[in-house]
Amino acid sequence: MTKSKSEALKPADSKEGKAESSALYALVMKSLDDDQAQDIVTIGLEGKSNIADHMVIAEGRSTRQVASMAQKLAERIKQAGGEARIEGLANADWVLIDAGDVIVHLFRPEVRSFYNLERMWAVGEEDAPETEAAEA
Structure with a gap:
């Protein structure tokens, strides 16, 4: 997934770029x-932002689990x-992992509900963010 200089210049919407983005997204979700x-x-x-193709938001039960998930995810990437850059690991209330085409936010539940990123990114959209677990 590391890009050479010539690959870095390929359009983000190229077939190779989309396949690479999809593979990274699958790796993140599995992790x-x-x-x-x-x-x-x-x-x-x-098509909505040029910062990434996917944003993933998830939570852990404690700061220890959030930190562990972030470190393992970065290592797997x-x-x-x-490449994976991590911010917020010291406190592990909200950890951001920037993996290029996939941005991951890991929260403790209280912090996630306070910032409510899902709502911020869904403003003005007809469809809500996709959840992995089926709602009961």
């Missing part, structure tokens, strides 16, 4: 599932040849 992240929400950013 969060493996680490028992809760209330996973995906927001598609393609690096093992796959990608």
Whole structure:
């Protein structure tokens, strides 16, 4: 997933770029599932923002779980040849992992409800963010 200089110049909407973005997204989702992240929400950013193709928001039960999920996810991305920058790991109330085409926000439940990023990104949209778990 590491891009050479010539690959970095390819259009983001190229076939290779989309496949790479999809593979990264699948890796993120599998990692969060493996680490028992809760209330996973995906927001598609393609065509809405140039910062990334996907935003994933999830939570852990404690600061320890949030920090562990973030560290494991970053390591898995690096093992796959990608890059992951982490912010907020020291407190682990809200950890941001910037993996390029996928942005991941990991929260403790109280902090997530306070900031309510899902609502901010859904403003003016007819469809709400996609949740991974089926609602009862």
